[in-house]
């Protein structure tokens with residue numbers, strides 16, 4: 001049977017993730033130290049897991065309202081106000097999704113008409129461009145450079161804008177670079193956004209993971225921006241809850257209504273038990289002033305310092321990332337690009353890192369190293385990488 | 396002891412082979428400062444020893460460990476201290492703790508085999524003055540010790556590579 005004629009052209013045109021094959025090899029080999037994962041190595045706070053279990057025991061195993069548990073949305077509103085000074089109305093502007101992933105897709109689905117352009121900073125998380133394409137839009141990269149510490153600059157944004165631009169995806173703190181956007185940079189972006197009258201999807205899933213005194217500023221908090229922002233967030237990273245699949249979207253009511261409509265028809269509601277777990281994670285957080293997040297961030301910070309120092313020391317230059325849990329060193333000094341480097345490192349030294357081009361063309365000379373691993377595993381991996389780099393380094 | 400000391404200890408307790416320079420990078424101090432802090436903690440006995448944690452299940456020679464509950468008559472002036480000191484003198488004794496609850500001292504003892512440990516208990520320990528009774532529990536298998544899981548069957552969750 002010739003399936004091609006039955007399948008969606010739009011979907012078929014999306015390239016498959018090349019990286020899967022690479023990690024299928026890495027995952028099979030027990031000796032390989034992987035620095036590839038993008039999820040926390042910490043446990044979900046026990047109070048959250050317990051609430052999830054209890055909810056099952058109590059028979060709370062049915063749908064919730066489409067937009068999610070009212071109590072959870074209230075807690076999220078309280079959390080966003082307390083931690084990031086942004087105000088959303090629980091009932092009219094916040095709803096619960098199956099991870100930030102769903103929220104990203106819904107936001108795009110709700111705003112795009114065929115041919116609309118969406119600006120996607122590069123390098124960035126792999127799901128944005130395919131999602132834009134699936135929603136009938138066109139993804140336009142806005143390159144970010146290591147010279148700017150991988151921040152999106154007003155100038156690079158402006159260059160990517162055309163009359164067809166509908167929205168900008170703003171993914172900070174950034175996966176894979178670890179870049180953050182300080183308030184001043186956000187204000188400059190805001191000016192361009194306003195001038196060209198576009199929307200912003202701000203993916204702030206790493207908002208709790210910032211280091212060195214820099215606290216995350218939400219784009220929705222920049223003056224005049226809330227009305228044109230869809231704020232996307234979730235419990236995966238801040239509460240180490242990746243497998244529970246709970247995220248949320250906050251948006252002006254008119255956008256919220258359209259997003260919720262899609263969510264209602266394709267998802268119904270996020271998993272009930274996961275919502276109870278998330279509710280308890282937030283309540284527990286408020287009880288001890290989010291001590292668990294702080295301890296986790298302190299631990300990430302120690303690993304981050306270690307990696308930055310070791311990598312720069314061996315000649316893989318990397319700027320100091322101030323967010324998320326990744327470092328993004330340049331591997332040019334070995335005469336290889338990121339993909340060659342990653343392949344060879346896997347074969348020869350049995351360490352798996354992610355080639356930077358997985359996150360867009362401009363990441364091609366880099367690799368992504370995750371520090372969601374214990375210090376002692378990172379040490380082992382760094383020793384191996386150092387030996388490998390010594391062998392190939394060109395002066 | 397301040398927050399930096401705590402962080403230094405946290406790193407070294409997980410892996411004491413981090414160099415002072417590496418620890419300095421991790422906690423954000425100078426190498427010299429870290430060296431001094433480590434030395435101070437060694438001198439103060441806060442860091443008591445650097446060791447290797449062995450998985451006894453995998454050693455070629457057998458080692459038998461027993462946990463012994465001991466009831467004693469405390470002495471007038473020194474309470475339990477004098478007896479505890481007498482007990483910890485023995486090389487076979489790896490740990491001595493004063494306990495709350497149904498008995499007084501908890502002792503761990505290591506030997507090559509059951510007989511060796513039994514002999515220690517019957518000949519050396521239970522004959523000591525002030526020891527009223529002992530109850531010996533042999534450890535059959537160690538699944539986790541000192542925070543390290545030794546169980547090979549441990550189902551390590553495969554973490555997915557998500558970009």
Ligand SMILES: Cc1ncc(COP(=O)(O)O)c(C=O)c1O
Nearest residue numbers: 038099100101125175234236247
């Ligand atoms: C930037 C970014 N956004 C969104 C997600 C997806 O998160 P969720 O688990 O909430 O779907 C990830 C996960 O790696 C991410 O890195």
